[in-house]
Amino acid sequence: MRQSRHRFAGAVLIAVVGIAGASTITATPAQAAAVAVRQDPVREDQWQLDELRASHAWRHSTGEGVTVAVIDSGVDGSHPDLAGQVLPGIDLVAGSGDGRTDPVGHGTTVAGLIAGRNDDSSGVLGLAPSAKILPVRVLDAENRYDDALIVAKGVRWAVDNGARVINLSLGGSGDSPALAAAIDYAFARDVVVVACTGNLAPEAPTEVWYPAREPGVVAVTGLERESESLWSGAITGGATVLSAPATGLLGARPGGTWKVQGTSFAAPLVSATAALVRSRWPGMSAATVVNRLISTADDLGAVGRDDRFGYGLVDPVAALTTGISTVERNPLDNNDPPGVAGFGAAPGVTTAEAATADGPHTVGGKAPGTTAGWAAEPVGAVEHHHGGLFGGATVLIALLSAAAVVLRRRLRR
Structure with missing residues (x-):
């Protein structure tokens, strides 16, 4: 069970969110835009800052000096809540641009939860308000990607351009050796990688999404407003x-x-916590940062790590104040080579079903001879991601990348 460390305000929230938190928003981008304009008082809407004791954490760190890559749909660099926070990035979808436009809104939401600076009655304040955002656009105007290779390119670009933390609020059902190799590239260069576990959808697999299940990645699931309950x-x-x-x-x-909900928006709260830690201890290794996050988590459910909550609720204050030993290796990375299966439709899901599960649009942009089989994320203000599958030359590149990963990991032993 959880430790009784929370403020009285936490008990009040549990009492009042039963009605407000009960509704589920499932919408296309157009529908979401129609309902998302509703605003409640900012402190009520940003209850996560109270739950995570942000004001206490900010006594020790605000994320200054740390760059967090948001590999997503782009980030609106002109948004008032992100003024001065968004660095020039890259747009791998359009092939030009610096990633500071967002046709969907998803990446902007993720970035705001990490590094938003607006603390007035209508703005968004992030958990690491002094961190910088490096936008890497890999999701198209329908908030999807058809080939995991574009995400892999985004990860490598982010690493090469100064990211200390990478947030991946996306994923799918099939493994990707190319993406695994890119993540291993990030690990080798001392970068913390955080990803969402995914959202349930009709007729879709219920396995934790990839890349969240890649060893070494901090896979983040979502909690209800009460925070002791897993989000349905x-x-x-x-x-x-x-x-x-x-x-x-x-x-x-x-x-x-x-207003949004989804594991896509839980993950950036962990990325922000990693940024707070990396800011306070700039010389701390990514492996020790990960160890600090999991060692100081507020245990939920069964004692110790479990399949529902993992190690528990991320705890920024404990992560910034608790004495934790340094480690030489990421405790989540068991050095297993990445999987090479998953090329084809997800088990039991046809192309048509996969498209239907993701809303009223079809899967497009596929390489010749391939089908879509990655899970969608239809819950939230606007969360729709498809990962694609490999064909032709892409398969060869992926397999070569997988071989490189295995070799590097053996050398690291």
Whole structure:
């Protein structure tokens, strides 16, 4: 059970969110835009800052000096809540641009939860308000990607351009050796990688998404507003590492704010915590940062790590104040080589079913001879991601990348 460390305000929240937190928003981008304009008082909408004791954490660190890569749909660099926070990045979808535009809003929401600076009655304040955001656009205008290779390229670019933490609020059902190799590249260069576990969808697999289940990645599932309950739409399982608030959150979007929910929005709260830790101890290794996050988590459910909550609720204050030993290796990385299966439709899901599960649009942009089989994420203000599958030359590249990963990991032993 949880330690009784929370403020009286936490008990009040549990009493009042039963009605407000009960609704589920499932929408296409157009529908989401129509409902997202509703705004409640900022402190009520940003309950996660109270739950995670942000004001206490900020006595020790605000994330200054740390760059967090948001590999997503782009980030609206002109949003008032992110003014001065968004560095020039890259747009791997359009092939030009610096990633500081967002046709969907998803990446802007993720960035705001990490590094939003607006603390007035209508703005978004992030958990690491002094961190910088490096936007890497890999999701198209329908908030999807058809080939995991684009995400792999994004990870490598982010590492080469100064990211100390990488947030991946996306994923799918099939493994990707190319993406595994890119993540291993990040690990080798001392970068913390955080990903969401995924959201449940009709007729879709319930396994923790990839890349969240890649060894070494901090896989984040979502909690209801009460925070002791797993969000009903969250995927969880043995790969789950940490939990974070996922419902009733205020998110930044181009042109304003909206209410969101989903594991996509739990993950950036963990990325922000990693940024706080890396800011306080700039010389601390990524492996020790990960160890600090999991060692100081507020245990939920069964004692110790479990398949529902992982190690428990991320605890920024404990992560910044508790004495934890340094480690030489990421405790989550068991050095297993990445899987090479998963090329083809997800078991029991046809192309048509996969498209239907993701809403009223079809899967497109596929390489010749391939089908779509990665899970969608239809819950939240606007969360729709498809990962694609490999064909032709992409398969050869992926397999070569996998071989390189295995070799590097053997050398690291």
